[in-house]
Amino acid sequence: MTLMQTLMLESSEIIWTPELSDTSNNHENPSCQSVKEATSESEREQPIDMESCKKVSATKVMKDACVKTKKERSIVTNTITEEREPEKHPRIFSLLHYLRNVRFINKAGEEIFFDVNGDPPAVYDLIAWFLSVSGESKYVHVGKYDSAAPSGQNLVIREEALMWKDQVPVSICSESCHLGHRKVFQYGQPPCCFDCIPCSQGEIANISDAHDCIKCPDDSWSNKGQNECIKKFIEFLSYQDFLGAILTTITSVTVLLPASILIIFVRYRHTPIVKANNRELSYILLIALILCSLCSLIFIGKPTVLMCMLRQTVFGIMFALCVSCVLAKTITVVIAFKATNPNSKLRKWMGPVLPGCIICFCTMIQVTLCVVWLSTAPPFPEENMKFKLDTIIIECNDGSSNALWWLLGYMGLLASISLVVAFLARTLPDSFNEAKFITFSMLVFVSVWLSFIPAYLSTRGKYMVAVEIFAILSSSSGLVICIFIPKCYIILVRSEMNTREYLKCKINAFKQKTEKRFQSYIT
Incomplete structure (x- = not known):
């Protein structure tokens, strides 16, 4: 009940008589006069304090309202009480209009008025x-x-x-929680007692006294202060990256090395050592090694759909071509020495047909595996947010991990066959024979890829790509160094060994040695 309603109910005890209606406007209503006299007596008898000022103010409000009501209503004949209903006695509500407009200052200096709700100022x-x-x-x-x-x-x-001038007293038993922390209420304690716990990783609290932490979006992560979400780092092996720049430089060297050897072989293509080592196969192998080194550049840069599809397939086909050439060279050397007898059945396999068939057949098997892989479960780029919580790793998903291992397994099978064949042909003449060098090259090749498997499986992100690039460059460089560098040394430095007479001496010495062994075995 508002103060105005209270005043209205209290005013219902005032009795207005008909005789008062004849009173002129210069004379006050007795009821209002009694109120005024009461007000005067109150002002004379009461001490000026807050309680008396309130009583006098209430009396003055009713007095002013009565005076204004008298001017509008000349006769009021009914006695209004608290129990009477407003509908039956509408005259009392004429007083409400004037009560709303009352405004004066009491003896305490307070301004008395009513707001739209009928309440005085608080x-x-x-x-x-x-x-x-x-x-x-x-x-x-x-x-x-x-x-x-x-x-x-x-x-x-x-x-x-105030008695606290230097330090304001704290109304809570716990300090406010700073940014990056959340409130945890203490069991059995009032709500003002709580502990401040840092937000978990990936969550923030950007307001003080936060009740809960806010989880950052998937592409964002919390900063060190746990009060702001920042974008996650994007990780992939790029050319601008230090590691990417180093690998690019190494790739350039490994490309220039076989390219230089190819130029040397083309220039000295009529020399005995180049002819004796099947120069057509040497050309194909050197070109394949150049392509193997260049395919490592596909692994550098932001992964795309096309790059992911080309990475493993091009790498697998190029290395299958390289190992097939090595296998063809080894078989050709073995057949060349085993077919020295005119009655040997191996003489029909002499010529460029057999090496070409070996290369095409072995390479086509790898091509078939790659086509099946790309048609069933092709690789695709994806964003890995699980390996590093604050980093988005953009990498290529192989689509089918089994397909990758089939590709590597077949390449390992070719390398193993080449290693066995080259090991069996290691006793052929040094100047003519490549078997020893092929044996060393295949040992390097197999060792690199055997060590590649655990390193590849134990890393993620750009370092996983770097491991594969390193394996590609190491194995291709091993083939170049072990097979071709000794021949370049003879061509450029020991030219006296690059003659037909020297090669014939070596071959004759090998035949004599073989005949002695055969005779000793018979006897």
Whole structure:
């Protein structure tokens, strides 16, 4: 019930008589006069305090309302009580209009009026309770709140009356939680008692005293302060990366090395050592080694659909071509020495047909595996957010891991066959024979790829790509160095060994040695 309604009910005890209706406008209604006299008596007898001012203000409100009502209503004959219904006595509500417009200042200096809800302005005294050293409680008036005051002056604090000047007392038993922390209420304690716990990784709290932490989006991560989500780092092996730049430089060297040897072989193509080592196969092998080194560049850069499809397939086909050439060269050398007898059945396999068939057949098997792989489960780029929580790794998903291992397994099978055949032909003449060098090259090749498997499986991201590039460059460089560098040494440095007479001497010495062994075996 508002103050205005209370005043209305209290005013219902005032009795207005018909005789008062004849009173002129210069004379006041007796009822209102009694109110005025009561007001005067109150002003004379009561001390000026807050309680008396409130009573006088209420009396004055009713007095002013009565005077204004008298001017409009000359006769009021009914006695209004609290139990009577408003519908039966509508005259009392004529007083409400004037009560709403009452506005004056009482003896305490307070302005009295009613708002649209019929309530007076809210005025509150701020009282501070202090406990002295002796244990006595003390109440001190430290300020005031007045809703009717101008904006910015509603609350007035007397700072000199406060007893805490240097340090404001804390009304809670726990300090506020800073950014990046959340509140955890202590069991059995009031709500103002809580612990501050840092947000988990990937979650933030960007306001103080947060009750819960906010999880960052999938492409973002929390900063060190746990108060802001920042974009995750994007990781892939790029040309701008230091590791990518180093691998690119090494790739350039491994490409230039077989390219230079190819130029040397073309220039000295009519020399005996180049002819004796099947120069057509040497050309194909050198070109395949150049392509093997170049295919490592496909692994550098941001993965795309096309790059992911070409990476493993081109690498597998090029290395299958290289190992097939090595196998063809080894078989050709063995047949060349075993077919020295005119009655040997191996003489029909002499010529470029057999090496070409070996290369085409072995390479086509790898091509078939790659076509099946790309048609069933092709590789595709993906964003890996699980390996590193604060990093998005853009990598190629192989689509089918079994297909990759089939590709590597077939390449290992070709290398093993070449190693066995080259090992069996290791006793052929040194100047003519490549078997020893092929044996060493296949040992390097197999060792590199056997060590590649655990290293490849134990890494992720750009380092996994770097491991595969290193294996490609190491194995291709091993083939170049072990097979072709000794021949380049003879061509460029020991030219006296690159003659037909020298080769014939070696061959004759090998035949004599073989005949002695055969005779000793018979006897």
